[in-house]
Amino acid sequence: MAFQIDTTQHRREQILDAARQLFADKGLHHVTTRQIAAAVGISQPSLYAHFPNRDSITVELCVRAFDTLQARLQAAVAGTGTPAQRLFRLGLDYIGFGLQNEAAYRIAFMADLPNDASGQGNLVLQASVQAFGVLHGLIGEVHGHGQPESDVIAQSTWASLHGMVALLLARPQFPWVDLETLIATHLDQLCAMALPDAAAPAPQSAP
Amino acid sequence: MAFQIDTTQHRREQILDAARQLFADKGLHHVTTRQIAAAVGISQPSLYAHFPNRDSITVELCVRAFDTLQARLQAAVAGTGTPAQRLFRLGLDYIGFGLQNEAAYRIAFMADLPNDASGQGNLVLQASVQAFGVLHGLIGEVHGHGQPESDVIAQSTWASLHGMVALLLARPQFPWVDLETLIATHLDQLCAMALPDAAAPAPQSAP
DNA sequence: GGCTATAGGTTGACATCGTCTGCCAAGTCG
DNA sequence: CGACTTGGCAGACGATGTCAACCTATAGCC
DSSP states (O other), rough: OOOGGGGTTTHHEEEEHHHHHHHHEEEEEEEEOOHHHHHHHHHHHGGGGSSSOOOOOOOOHHHHHHHHHHHHHHHHHHSSSSSHHHHHHHHHHHHHHHHHHHHHHHHHHSSOOOOOOSSHHHHHHHHHHHHHHHHHHHHHHEEESSSSHHHHHHHHHHHHHHHHHHHHOOTTTTTOOOOHHHHHHHHHHHHHHHHSSSSSOOOOOOO | GGGGGGGTTTTHHHHHHHHHHHHHHHOGGGGHHHHHHHTTTTTTTGGGGTTTSSSHHHHHHHHHHHHHHHHHHHHHHHSSSOOOHHHHHHHHHHHHHHHHTTHHHHHHTSSSTSSSSSHHHHHHEEEHHHHHHHHHHHHHHHHHHSSSHHHHHHHHHHHHHHHHHHHHHHOTOOOOOOOOHHHHHHHHHHHHHHHHSSOOOOOOOOO
């Protein structure tokens, strides 16, 4: 009786859930469509009734993850505090997201999608760029939205944030110093760089 | 007469050259062993007389690339100038290397090697870590080699450098600001962060 | 010279991958 | 009732990485 409900979108969600789990367990490139289908309990070609191809599954997972990231970043920025405090929170959430959603972050930034120009890659691009938009907005809020300086600083800051996530994901076995210290220091220096006058030891800005 | 020489190691080099070219052209995951073999002019299973498997080819290419990176970084650090100037040069070389050796950089930092613990992945880890060692040495030279602070700053700096390369490679279509400005600013702020007192060096280079 | 070991090559096959085609069952609606 | 749609299935396809068996010519020894 209650069985009937799932015929529409429920299967899609089941597939996405199974894929997310498998990706997290075995890594992106080592999950096959047959494994996903088996985890759901359907035959493998049936996947193609819900998704046009394998990449679509990863892309949809990725886009969803980045939507939640964007929401988290927006919440971090919207809170009270000095710009430095808000940027610090944003950075902490960004790095935390990357470390906790390794599969999604890898899909978005560390996979070479074949057809970046064709539709699928664009969805990922768009989703990740929207998340960057939150950072961009905060920097613009401080430096003035039109200023070219604002764009440069926002992109440079993004690079530093991304670098920490990407490096920690790519080199888990590296003898890192205490993670909390590393991330806190990184964010402190980021804030000092990105904001003009902040209380922390700030760099000189060229006249 | 001179034909005879190639029977030993020449074929390995031919294979590596062909693979490097194909990787650069088509992207890592879209090159097959059959394509490599065809480019060399031998049958595909013959590759396995020179390499135990496909990954070995990519790993060897990658290790070699990072050996040259390490040499470049060492040359940059060894030159004259203030620590800030030497760090700036190192950063410029690091980013330049990443952008010019996209395939190798992707293999090293943006691919999820299956068996990171088993031998092959370790070679890549080792090679990339040795390159980091040059940066680590320069930072230690300024902050004191034993100091835990030195390690934190070196790793944070590495993350920022890596982030710029990785992001530019991953998002070539993003509306970046002028690349020279972006990189120069990024490096300036990096130097200001990583070095204790240093007035900003800001040597603009215009290739 | 003749014999043999061996490095480097080939052909052919294998399992597995993503994907496509064709067919079937059941629900929906005229 | 009958037609259409939806979701499922089995089977097959080409391409991929890899392996096994066999050939061939050179090098080194007797």
